[in-house]
Amino acid sequence: MNGTILVADDSMVVRAVLRRQLETDGHTVIEAVNGEDAIDACREHHPDVILLDVEMPVLDGHATLARLKADPQLKDIPVVFLTGRVDTADVVNGLRLGAHDYLRKPFEANELMARVSAALRTKWLQDELRTRNAELDRVSRIDMLTNIYNRRHLDEHLRQVISAARRHDRTVGVLIVDIDHFKEVNDEHGHLAGDAVLREVAARLQQAMRTEDALGRWGGEEFLAVLTDTPPEGVRVMAERLRQVIAAAPFTLDDGSRIRVTVSVGHTNGTEDAEVLVHRADDALYVAKAEGRNRVAAA
Numbered sequence: 153m154n155g156t157i158l159v160a161d162d163s164m165v166v167r168a169v170l171r172r173q174l175e176t177d178g179h180t181v182i183e184a185v186n187g188e189d190a191i192d193a194c195r196e197h198h199p200d201v202i203l204l205d206v207e208m209p210v211l212d213g214h215a216t217l218a219r220l221k222a223d224p225q226l227k228d229i230p231v232v233f234l235t236g237r238v239d240t241a242d243v244v245n246g247l248r249l250g251a252h253d254y255l256r257k258p259f260e261a262n263e264l265m266a267r268v269s270a271a272l273r274t275k276w277l278q279d280e281l282r283t284r285n286a287e288l289d290r291v292s293r294i295d296m297l298t299n300i301y302n303r304r305h306l307d308e309h310l311r312q313v314i315s316a317a318r319r320h321d322r323t324v325g326v327l328i329v330d331i332d333h334f335k336e337v338n339d340e341h342g343h344l345a346g347d348a349v350l351r352e353v354a355a356r357l358q359q360a361m362r363t364e365d366a367l368g369r370w371g372g373e374e375f376l377a378v379l380t381d382t383p384p385e386g387v388r389v390m391a392e393r394l395r396q397v398i399a400a401a402p403f404t405l406d407d408g409s410r411i412r413v414t415v416s417v418g419h420t421n422g423t424e425d426a427e428v429l430v431h432r433a434d435d436a437l438y439v440a441k442a443e444g445r446n447r448v449a450a451a
């Protein structure tokens with residue numbers, strides 16, 4: 153297990169000893185001569201472990217640790233205190249402030265290596281956990297069938313976009329896209345074909361959208377698109393583009409048969425609460441359906 157280790161100590165001799173031992177063990181070493189210097193080095197090099205001297209000029213070890221813990225970017229780097237004091241209270245104090253471990257000077261090479269390895273292991277487990285959590289968060293926002301956002305994400309996203317729009321005096325576009333006569337696809341071709349159509353509709357809609365906008369499956373055969381910072385005319389143009397991209401070419405099913413699929417789109421624009429905008433787009437969708445489907449309608 154090799155890592156990048158920051159050695160922060162005002163003594164050049166201590167730094168040289170630590171560097172030699174750590175490099176012998178295969179680690180990469182960065183040096184800092186005081187607390188301020190250590191914090192700058194952390195920002196620049198993102199070390200895996202920090203060996204931090206307690207007694208240093210400018211900013212001592214305890215004050216440096218407090219600064220590290222207060223910084224979201226740096227707070228998870230394990231800190232091992234280096235102390236010349238034999239006082240247990242001092243050690244306890246350091247651990248209470250959030251230090252991972254401590255080493256008493258003068259240190260033995262074996263003990264140094266063991267403690268650095270333990271700190272490295274902690275760091276890597278934390279990193280792995282963070283990666284997995286991020287992946288779980290991503291998965292929890294994706295609709296498994298269509299691989300676009302699900303309702304949970306759209307709900308949250310819509311709220312954020314509306315609040316940002318209010319702050320910046322802009323409006324949000326909300327479009328509900330509903331597949332026409334979807335029940336017939338399922339009835340005539342089976343549910344697998346129905347699923348394939350849902351996937352293809354999602355893919356075509358996604359391709360027609362701008363990267364800054366969000367598209368998700370709202371439920372059943374209904375999709376919802378959120379357009380940030382788009383005037384009413386832009387929302388109408390997008391609604392029409394989404395309608396066309398579905399109607400333009402037939403869908404090919406797994407058995408080779410080709411079917412025609414169309415969608416109806418209801419759209420609106422504003423900065424009201426999410427429920428209000430969605431409800432209004434839904435009302436417009438109802439109008440598009442009533443007027444004969446394969447068309448768009450504004451609220």
Ligand SMILES: [Mg+2]
Pocket residue numbers: 161162163205206207208
């Ligand atoms: Mg010192």
